[in-house]
Amino acid sequence: MESVVSQETIERDAGNPAGSGLRKRLLIGGELVDASSSYESINPATGAVLGTAPDAGIDEAERAIAAAREAFDNSGWSTDVELRKRCLTQLAAVLREHADDLRELTIAEVGATRTLTYGNQLDAPIGIVEYYTGLLDGYAFTEELSSIEVRGQENKRWVEKEAAGVVSAIIAYNYPNQLALAKLAPALAAGCTVVLKAAPDTPLITLALGELIAEHTDIPAGVVNIIAGQSVEVGKLLTTHPDVDVVTFTGSTPVGKQIMAAASESLKRVFLELGGKSALIVLDDADLQQAAMFGAFTICTHAGQGCALTTRLLVPRALHDQLAEMVAGMLGHVAVGDPGDAKTYMGPLISEKQRDKVDGMVQRAVADGARLVCGGTKIEPGFFYSATLLADVDPDSEIAQEEVFGPVLVMIPYDDDDDAVRIANNSKYGLSGGVLSADDDRAHGIGKRIRTGTFSINGGNYFTPDVPFGGYKQSGIGREMGVAGLEEFLELKAYAATVKG
Known part of the structure; x- marks a missing residue:
């Protein structure tokens, strides 16, 4: 398919857009340090090298954990609320001050569109x-x-809420600023110390956060440690080390299961934000134009690389073909291309490996009987994939059950409201979902029957810093953001004292 990235963009990237010679360092014990080896970070819109990141190994991870342990055990961080408030205030201010630089790096490394950086890719996370x-x-x-x-x-009796200890925070590549700050901010507010591991595909933007902390805040040495690298062994160490008290992970459900099993040996507190296969139910009284727009533009948000996106569109059987045509028409108007262009709506997937995975799932779905309405093609250069609609999808098929993490929407017909609820709940996941209806009470009634941690009625937005985010079933354990997000990092200690006199 024709390229969606101009030659000018490719040359700009090769010639240092945000710095093709860009190098970042680890933050360990308050010092910015290199590792013994490094690896390249790739701009997914062009396939060109963006910069290099230190490839942390076991030694660096051990040092980061030791620094976090020392800071928790032997500094006043865990008990000094005023210090924590001052440092978090500084962190928010420095992130706002350097937002333009962070924005360009996020666009270049993550493939996030410029528009998204004014929302959940950057500005909204600073709000956390x-x-x-x-x-x-x-x-x-x-x-x-x-x-x-x-x-x-x-x-006399009372309960005190104390910092839980040293936190290992492991994040995914899709929204690195959101994921990092949704773990760091509440952990620090609670009085914990943290070792944050960047996603291997997006190390530079997370390491940039470490540079700002080290150079522009009063956060004490060792309270925040940020590492990056490709080693699987480092991840294992962060989830099993005896000096780690809490593990928080965002990523795939299979890896989440491995982390939970590894952490069980020492009964660490674990909370997980994992996969999703969320359903948007279009009721028979819904506005079909609105339904087509929601279905199409949601699946194209960050090229479908979002765990809470509604990737299954459940529609009344009698309206299935009409709505499929309308959605395909909407997808045809999605602007795909250079994520740095403010007019672009959909950028690339993160890597060639991820694009191959998405394409493989689409091809297998068609072979299994799904109807390819539009899309299903790779776009060069970079790692773009066309917005794809599959219709007449079997609700038990792979494409309807497994997370794709690409711009692929599946349409599933249903017979009545009960059938729609049954299909929506026919999933090992339970992260999110939505319903569209002209009747608010009917829509709310559907929502109460769906087994998910978040739910949108007629396009309502639940994703803000004060709302707890997480899922049921294999979509995770625990909640991020809101008061609940703070309390994931607190232990309860009950006291009783006799009253003298």
Whole structure:
């Protein structure tokens, strides 16, 4: 298919757009350091080398964990709320101050469109830091309970919420700023220390965060440590090391299962934000134009690389073919190309490997009987894939059950509301979903029957810093953001004291 990236863009990338010679360093124990080896980060829109990142090994990971342990055990970070507020305020301010540089790097390394960086790829995540800074102002780390009498003596009782300890935070490539700050901000607000591991495909943007912390905040040495690398062994170490108290991971469900099993040996606290195969249910009274728009433009958001995107479109059987034609028409208007261009709606997939995976799933779906309405092609150069619609999809097939992580929407017909609910819940995942209807009460009734952690009614947006985000079933354990996100990093200690006199 014809290229969607201009020769000028390719030459700009090769000639250092955000720095093809860009190099970043690890943050360990308050110092910016190199590793003994490095690897290349690729611009997914062009396939050209963007820069190099240190390839941290076991030694660097051990040092980062030791630094975090030392900072937790022997500094005042875990108990000094005012220090934490001041440092989080500084972090938010420096992120805002350097937002333009972070924006360009996010576009170049992640393949995120410029428009998305003004939302969940950058600006909104900075808002997470600001949210937790504000939350500390009124959050009660001590809860008073009623006094009781025991053997004729009054007992005062209370509960204190203490920092859980050293946190290993492991993130995915698709929204690296969102994922990093959704873990870092509440962990730091709670008083924990952190070792953050960048995604192997997007190391530079996460390491840039470490540089800003080291050079522009008063966060004490060792409180935040940021590493990057390709080693599977480093990931294993971060989830099994005896000095790590909490593991938080965002990524695929298979890897999440491995992490949970590894962490079980020492009974570490684990919370996981994993995959999704969310359904958007179009009821028979819905506005079909709105349904076509939601279905098409949602699946093209960040080229479909979002765990909570509604990738299954459930439609009344009588409306299936009409809506398929409307969605295909919408997909034909999606602007695909250079993510740095403000007019672009959909950029590339993260890598050739990911594009091959997406294409393989589409081809198998067609071979298994799904109807390819549009798309299903690779676009060169870079790692683009055309917006794809598959119709008449079997709800039990691979393409309807497994996470694709690409711009692929599957349409599934249903017979009535009960059938729609059954199909929507016919998934090992339970992250998100949505419904479109002219009747708000009917829509809410459908939502209450869907087994997911988040749900959108007629396009409502739940994804803000004050709303807990997470899933049911194999979509994860625990919640990020909101008060619940802070409390994932707190332990409860109950006290009782006899009252003298």
